[in-house]
Amino acid sequence: MRRPFEILLAVCAGLILAFLTLPILALFLRIPPEDLLSQLTSDVAVDALLVSLKTSLIAHAVVLFLGTPTAYLVATRRFRGRSLVLTLIELPLVLPPAVAGIALFAAFGRAGLLGDTLDAAGIHIPFTQAAVVLAIIFVSSPFYLRLGIAAFEAVDASLIDASRTLGAGPRRTFFRVALPLAAGGLSAASALAFARGLGEFGATIMFAGSLQGVTQTLPLAIYSQLDVDFDVALALGAFLVVVSVAVLLTVKLLPSWTRFTLLSLAPSGRSDSS
Amino acid sequence: MDSLHVAFTRALRAFRLELELEVDGVVALAGPSGAGKSTVLRTIAGLSKPDSGRVALGETSWFDSERKIDLRPEERSVGLVFQDYALFPHMSVADNVAYGGGKRSGDLLARFGIELLAPLKPGELSGGERQRVALARALARDPGVLLLDEPLAALDAHTRAHVRAELRSLLKGLDLPTLVVTHSFEDAAALTERIGVLVNGRLVQMGTAADLVAAPTTPFVADFTGANLLTGRARPTGDGLTEIALVDGTLIVSTDRLTGQVGAVVHPWEVGIARAQPVDSMQNHVRGAIESLVPVANRVRIRVGPLTAEITAESAARLGLEPGDEVVASFKASGTRLIPLG
Numbered sequence: 001m002r003r004p005f006e007i008l009l010a011v012c013a014g015l016i017l018a019f020l021t022l023p024i025l026a027l028f029l030r031i032p033p034e035d036l037l038s039q040l041t042s043d044v045a046v047d048a049l050l051v052s053l054k055t056s057l058i059a060h061a062v063v064l065f066l067g068t069p070t071a072y073l074v075a076t077r078r079f080r081g082r083s084l085v086l087t088l089i090e091l092p093l094v095l096p097p098a099v100a101g102i103a104l105f106a107a108f109g110r111a112g113l114l115g116d117t118l119d120a121a122g123i124h125i126p127f128t129q130a131a132v133v134l135a136i137i138f139v140s141s142p143f144y145l146r147l148g149i150a151a152f153e154a155v156d157a158s159l160i161d162a163s164r165t166l167g168a169g170p171r172r173t174f175f176r177v178a179l180p181l182a183a184g185g186l187s188a189a190s191a192l193a194f195a196r197g198l199g200e201f202g203a204t205i206m207f208a209g210s211l212q213g214v215t216q217t218l219p220l221a222i223y224s225q226l227d228v229d230f231d232v233a234l235a236l237g238a239f240l241v242v243v244s245v246a247v248l249l250t251v252k253l254l255p256s257w258t259r260f261t262l263l264s265l266a267p268s269g270r271s272d273s274s
Numbered sequence: 275m276d277s278l279h280v281a282f283t284r285a286l287r288a289f290r291l292e293l294e295l296e297v298d299g300v301v302a303l304a305g306p307s308g309a310g311k312s313t314v315l316r317t318i319a320g321l322s323k324p325d326s327g328r329v330a331l332g333e334t335s336w337f338d339s340e341r342k343i344d345l346r347p348e349e350r351s352v353g354l355v356f357q358d359y360a361l362f363p364h365m366s367v368a369d370n371v372a373y374g375g376g377k378r379s380g381d382l383l384a385r386f387g388i389e390l391l392a393p394l395k396p397g398e399l400s401g402g403e404r405q406r407v408a409l410a411r412a413l414a415r416d417p418g419v420l421l422l423d424e425p426l427a428a429l430d431a432h433t434r435a436h437v438r439a440e441l442r443s444l445l446k447g448l449d450l451p452t453l454v455v456t457h458s459f460e461d462a463a464a465l466t467e468r469i470g471v472l473v474n475g476r477l478v479q480m481g482t483a484a485d486l487v488a489a490p491t492t493p494f495v496a497d498f499t500g501a502n503l504l505t506g507r508a509r510p511t512g513d514g515l516t517e518i519a520l521v522d523g524t525l526i527v528s529t530d531r532l533t534g535q536v537g538a539v540v541h542p543w544e545v546g547i548a549r550a551q552p553v554d555s556m557q558n559h560v561r562g563a564i565e566s567l568v569p570v571a572n573r574v575r576i577r578v579g580p581l582t583a584e585i586t587a588e589s590a591a592r593l594g595l596e597p598g599d600e601v602v603a604s605f606k607a608s609g610t611r612l613i614p615l616g
Contacts (some may be wrong), residue, residue, distance in 0.1 A: 009524060016412050047290055081321070156360070158360040159362060159363075161316075161319075161347070161356070161360070162354070162356055162361075162362075163345035163362075164320075164346070164348050164374070165320075165322065165348070165350075165352055165353070165354040165412075166318050166348075166373050166374035166375075166411065166412075166414075167374050167375060168348055168349045168373070168374075169346075169348050176373070180364045181362075181363070181364060202419040254543075
């Protein structure tokens with residue numbers, strides 16, 4: 001006879017798992033797969049795909065380019081105000097998206113903090129693709145930074161010290177030791193940040209609007225098609241599910257995968273000094 | 275060969291580290307964990323900044339608080355071998371050794387007998403192999419000073435004896451000011467010519483291993499030094515024992531079985547002192563004049579030739595021992611442990 005407690009555990013788990021998987025399954029089961037695919041070639045869907053791809057890639061490049069050195073700095077230096085910096089990085093993670101949208105307006109909008117300065121320079125941001133990019137950076141960079149800091153902190157400090165005593169300056173130490181050893185963690189951080197950016201909705205719709213072919217990203221297109229063409233909305237939703245699953249698998253496979261590359265496949269760094 | 279001059283103070287959590295040390299030849303800094311030994315190495319290497327003082331190799335100042343000199347680690351001509359070796363896990367052995375500057379790395383791989391390991395990653399090496407790679411990597415830069423942090427601590431007991439012998443002959447052949455930090459007096463005695471004992475940030479005594487065993491200035495040094503280390507050549511005798519010819523020609527026996535260059539470890543409290551050779555179970559006898567008599571608490575440490583005995587103050591008084599007296603120091607073959615010295 002099973003103990004009642006075991007049954008209780010199983011029932012709880014079964015209920016919540018059913019609740020989590022049912023909507024995802026429904027997305028795929030409502031219409032046949034070939035219809036899903038054909039809906040993806042509709043004008044709205046193609047425009048949204050292109051806008052999302054362009055803005056996400058630009059935003060992600062900025063996040064990686066600025067975020068990686070920042071994560072290294074915060075992870076390896078002890079300075080006054082470090083915990084304040086960490087808190088500022090983590091704040092957008094818990095901020096409601098609508099707040100992010102209104103905050104971006106308050107900063108970069110015509111009547112915003114930098115409004116006059118930007119106006120004088122002839123730059124107008126709200127309701128442009130630039131606004132989409134800013135919104136994505138604002139919500140996705142904290143993911144990359146927080147996980148990137150953890151990735152750099154996981155690199156054994158004595159390896160950094162060893163590099164320095166072997167005559168390598170901070171720059172060479174970063175590129176030859178810290179970056180390759182943190183690569184696994186940084187890739188996971190990058191994948192999660194990209195997924196978060198791709199799904200950005202709240203801040204984008206407030207700050208950039210939902211103009212097809214300009215600022216209408218995939219999530220915004222789903223919303224706009226909801227009462228226009230439900231099948232297109234379904235198809236876009238299914239597509240985002242597939243992308244999300246791919247991201248999750250990448251992240252889950254990364255740790256063992258990077259250990260493998262670090263041990264046997266990583267390009268062996270030849271000495272570049274004499 | 276320039277010598278390394280180290281004199282600095284640094285406030286640590288529990289005490290103040292105050293050190294003045296001249297490193298020429300191979301010197302050990304020994305002491306209990308938490309005495310500040312690793313901080314000394316990190317300070318010399320530039321990884322840790324002292325409050326004040328001076329670190330210089332010959333005429334070149336690396337750190338000088340008065341002249342506001344503080345060279346970065348990469349600007350100091352130092353080879354540091356880390357306690358866990360700190361090999362780069364993502365690079366091959368060859369790339370690790372070549373990291374600090376490649377010209378000598380090929381020679382070093384050959385000299386350390388690790389050419390065959392060149393394509394392997396550190397994760398695939400044994401402890402002893404890792405140590406050789408770490409040493410080769412530190413030496414590839416052709417440093418003016420070699421620093422070793424607990425070089426034998428990461429090894430298991432079996433590998434340790436073997437690697438110690440290897441390391442000893444290697445350090446002797448380098449002709450480089452070398453500072454070895456260790457918590458083991460035995461390792462310090464086996465690897466180096468001079469030993470400084472560091473306790474709570476102070477250098478309490480400095481001398482040869484024999485000096486420290488014979489005349490410890492504090493009870494701590496007496497406890498810490500523990501044992502005599504006599505060097506000689508061992509060969510098996512017919513009856514299953516080992517006979518060791520000490521450097522001064524004295525023959526002793528041990529129940530341990532080893533051949534070749536060895537160190538015989540004898541604890542001072544296992545050495546008896548008599549005016550004439552006693553007739554008892556002791557098989558080893560060293561004859562000589564008493565060189566020194568040093569009281570340690572209620573005991574006395576007596577140096578006779580290469581050996582130090584520790585007997586009670588009462589026995590010493592009863593025998594009426596004075597420096598210069600001819601005595602016999604005796605100890606058992608079963609109390610004589612042998613360690614290989616290569």
